[in-house]
Amino acid sequence: MSQATLLLLGLLLLAPIAAAANRSACSGLRPYQVIVAVTPDPYDGLAPEATCGAVDVTFTVSASGMPKDVQLVQPTGQWLEQEALRLVPSWKFRPRAQDCAPVDAEGVIARITLDCDSGAYSVEIAEDA
Numbered sequence: 414m415s416q417a418t419l420l421l422l423g424l425l426l427l428a429p430i431a432a433a434a435n436r437s438a439c440s441g442l443r444p445y446q447v448i449v450a451v452t453p454d455p456y457d458g459l460a461p462e463a464t465c466g467a468v469d470v471t472f473t474v475s476a477s478g479m480p481k482d483v484q485l486v487q488p489t490g491q492w493l494e495q496e497a498l499r500l501v502p503s504w505k506f507r508p509r510a511q512d513c514a515p516v517d518a519e520g521v522i523a524r525i526t527l528d529c530d531s532g533a534y535s536v537e538i539a540e541d542a
Contacts, residue, residue: 440512441511442511444518445506445509447505448478450504450536452525452536465529466493466526466527468485468491468497469486469487470483470498470523471521472521473519475508476516478505478507493527506518524539
């Protein structure tokens with residue numbers, strides 16, 4: 414047999430092994446990951462309508478990595494809630510994947526907190542339900 418024939422035979426024998434390895438790397442569920450979470454601009458003093466505290470929002474991370482169906486968990490009419498509803502849709506995620514195919518991640522909960530003493534915002538994202 415020629416070297417080319419042996420090489421071709423070797424590739425044909427190894428192809429199923431390589432395909433199986435690729436399938437195992439793509440099997441199961443990969444969680445979504447935050448890429449960008451924009452918060453309101455830092456401030457030099459509280460705006461009159463600003464309220465300190467925390468607001469919880471729930472949303473779906475779409476298969477394209479963008480939040481959709483953004484809703485307040487317990488609306489109270491705070492200024493921070495309006496900022497959250499304005500900013501969360503601009504966040505970006507690496508979407509959840511099931512067997513290497515991007516899928517929606519529903520029920521994601523984010524808490525955005527404004528600390529009045531420091532003027533700093535923080536964002537915590539909980540695992541989806």
